[in-house]
Amino acid sequence: MRRYAQRTAGMTASEIRALFSVASRPEVVSLAGGMPYLAALPLDSLSAEVGQLIAEDGLVALQYGSAQGIPELREQICEIMALEGISAHPDDVVVTVGSQMALDMVTRIFCDPGDVVLAEGPSYVGALGSFAAYQAQVVHVTMDEHGLVPSALREALASVAASGRRVKFLYTIPNFQNPAGVTLAVERRAEVLEICAQHGVLVVEDNPYGLLGFDGQIYPALRSLDADNVVYLGSFSKTFASGLRVGWVLAPHAVREKLVLAAESATLCPPTMNQLMVSRYLATHDWKGQIKTYREAYRERRDAMLSALDQYMPAGCTWTKPDGGFYVWVTVPEGVNTKAMLPRAVTQRVAYASGTGFYADRLGSRQMRLSYCYPTPERIREGVRRLANVLGDELELYNTFGSMAGREVSGPESPSPNTA
Amino acid sequence: MSDQWVAVLAGGLSHEREVSLRSGRRLSAALRGVGMTVDEWDADANLLTRLREHRPDAVVIALHGGAGENGSVQSVLEMLGVPYVGTDPRACRRAWDKPTAKAELARAGLATPDWVVLPHATFRELGAQAVLDAMVESLGLPLMLKPDQGGSALGAQVVRDAAALPAAMVACLAYGETVLAERFIEGVEVAVTVIDGPEGPEVLPAVEIRPESGVYDYTARYTAGLTDFHAPARLDRATAAAVSELAVSAHRLLGLRDVSRTDAVIAPDGTVHFLEVNVSPGLTETSLLPMAVEASGRSLGEIYAGLVDRAVARSI
Numbered sequence: 001m002r003r004y005a006q007r008t009a010g011m012t013a014s015e016i017r018a019l020f021s022v023a024s025r026p027e028v029v030s031l032a033g034g035m036p037y038l039a040a041l042p043l044d045s046l047s048a049e050v051g052q053l054i055a056e057d058g059l060v061a062l063q064y065g066s067a068q069g070i071p072e073l074r075e076q077i078c079e080i081m082a083l084e085g086i087s088a089h090p091d092d093v094v095v096t097v098g099s100q101m102a103l104d105m106v107t108r109i110f111c112d113p114g115d116v117v118l119a120e121g122p123s124y125v126g127a128l129g130s131f132a133a134y135q136a137q138v139v140h141v142t143m144d145e146h147g148l149v150p151s152a153l154r155e156a157l158a159s160v161a162a163s164g165r166r167v168k169f170l171y172t173i174p175n176f177q178n179p180a181g182v183t184l185a186v187e188r189r190a191e192v193l194e195i196c197a198q199h200g201v202l203v204v205e206d207n208p209y210g211l212l213g214f215d216g217q218i219y220p221a222l223r224s225l226d227a228d229n230v231v232y233l234g235s236f237s238k239t240f241a242s243g244l245r246v247g248w249v250l251a252p253h254a255v256r257e258k259l260v261l262a263a264e265s266a267t268l269c270p271p272t273m274n275q276l277m278v279s280r281y282l283a284t285h286d287w288k289g290q291i292k293t294y295r296e297a298y299r300e301r302r303d304a305m306l307s308a309l310d311q312y313m314p315a316g317c318t319w320t321k322p323d324g325g326f327y328v329w330v331t332v333p334e335g336v337n338t339k340a341m342l343p344r345a346v347t348q349r350v351a352y353a354s355g356t357g358f359y360a361d362r363l364g365s366r367q368m369r370l371s372y373c374y375p376t377p378e379r380i381r382e383g384v385r386r387l388a389n390v391l392g393d394e395l396e397l398y399n400t401f402g403s404m405a406g407r408e409v410s411g412p413e414s415p416s417p418n419t420a
Numbered sequence: 421m422s423d424q425w426v427a428v429l430a431g432g433l434s435h436e437r438e439v440s441l442r443s444g445r446r447l448s449a450a451l452r453g454v455g456m457t458v459d460e461w462d463a464d465a466n467l468l469t470r471l472r473e474h475r476p477d478a479v480v481i482a483l484h485g486g487a488g489e490n491g492s493v494q495s496v497l498e499m500l501g502v503p504y505v506g507t508d509p510r511a512c513r514r515a516w517d518k519p520t521a522k523a524e525l526a527r528a529g530l531a532t533p534d535w536v537v538l539p540h541a542t543f544r545e546l547g548a549q550a551v552l553d554a555m556v557e558s559l560g561l562p563l564m565l566k567p568d569q570g571g572s573a574l575g576a577q578v579v580r581d582a583a584a585l586p587a588a589m590v591a592c593l594a595y596g597e598t599v600l601a602e603r604f605i606e607g608v609e610v611a612v613t614v615i616d617g618p619e620g621p622e623v624l625p626a627v628e629i630r631p632e633s634g635v636y637d638y639t640a641r642y643t644a645g646l647t648d649f650h651a652p653a654r655l656d657r658a659t660a661a662a663v664s665e666l667a668v669s670a671h672r673l674l675g676l677r678d679v680s681r682t683d684a685v686i687a688p689d690g691t692v693h694f695l696e697v698n699v700s701p702g703l704t705e706t707s708l709l710p711m712a713v714e715a716s717g718r719s720l721g722e723i724y725a726g727l728v729d730r731a732v733a734r735s736i
Contacts, residue, residue: 013642021438343435343594400544401586410639
């Protein structure tokens, strides 16, 4: 093992992740994954679109493109971001292979080993993975039901400074956060930006769910309030199709130039075919109507989950009430360890993502993320009912043995992207 | 080369589904490599229909944990009259339930670490701490906790400190209702594969297991490079013979058929202790049986093709 780089330390087989393998079986209700509900897409007309794309534009679609992405798509991306109050120039947009690649690029150009990234606690597990890959240290900032707490942000900045380390950026998912399901209050947005600007800390705003507010509400992007100090990440994964892997980053000019060069060395260019596919879809389909369809499906599922939680969960459990996005964040009674409980859940044919995977510092043992994006409302209700039984059995175990910390296990704890 | 058509069963709904799928893929490729036609099927609601409609020459079970090892799938295959590789359902149950296997072999005079088996209910009804105290008093520390059934070391832990025992119990009981607590023997772990052949049970070279962390847990099992393996194991002649004898005895005494893998530990005094036996051993890239096969100079495809032929011959 000595020949591997130090950054591979966490890249081991994981008995927790292996449990998610059963999620693909129909007997299991999976509330673990984050796959969008693609069945709502108009596959017939998309199929025709792909045919036409190859027929009319095949030699472009199948050829290398620029590392920055095709210009037409970057213009369309600017129109989409305008919905959130962002005024941007297509030259400052870099198309990426999903916003996951944007995260990787941003971390690559900003973080040396040991640098600090501030992130909400809990935060998106894929981002934590990117930060770990560049050996950055994550310091979590507390959230409440209105998102990131400004005073906690100040404290985190002060304590990192006192420890002699450098904070490179704040990573935040302001809207319908993954995994917590909360949204940064509009009144807090300017304050968060101001704190970061004062401390010379860049803000990386990750906004994949921004257009999925259940009441059609669209919150002003952080980038719309501060064009100079915010790097904005966007994605078509939740508004159109996750498998195309088309996302983007909007960055101030100087940052963007480095991102383009970094992207070129990583992938040469994002897939031209997929970019053209998205571009044609935006031009020829009612994409806003499609987002509305998604939103309504997700709202129905969110409602099913919240009502089932109300009905079934044992006393002592609390949960967030998202008004958009994919996830509910559940806190279980004192003493229960959600990671240790997962094998029992799998035995009872339900799966969830345990909370510790969403922290870089082993917090989250009393939390779990439940996703409502993929199963039908009926399945969600059944899944929550089973989960409540699992919790009941687990509580009995804790009553016998007393509350205790879970066992340390190696490897990734969160489901892979193709988990149901 | 063989012209049999076999169905490899892999997946299932157990905690070991992921490992089983990998075993199934590896085995299927190996069987195709010796000319067999192979279908890979999950053990799901379509299985019986598939078996009735397609009637493979034989079934090879690469399911781990639960139905694939406790005799359930074997019972179904028997009822349908489909030939299959491996142990019959009754003997499966004996091997699958670790305390049962230990008790049978101990009765026959084989060494196995002292143990107790306790369900969650006993702790609940009699008071957890008092029962745990008695457990430590009787078995000593360190001790090994594992679910009484199941594989891949899921839920298994070495406990060196009595204070860590309650938490370890909770983690172990997440996999099942009953815990097997064993005196932990600090020694050399080996895995020994037995294959039935025309001359009776044949022992493949023992595989010696040296996990970097000292504990052969799930991560050490399935992360390439985290464990050093030596096949054949670096044993003196007498110990090697004792290890082989133990594996064959386990295979015979428990009534196992075609293939089994016995896990054992060699204590510092040279005694070879039986730990457990698997009727559906792992066949992944980092699994022990394929290493033993390689050390024997044969191939996985050749060995399993031979077992398929035996299974087909049994049914005629």
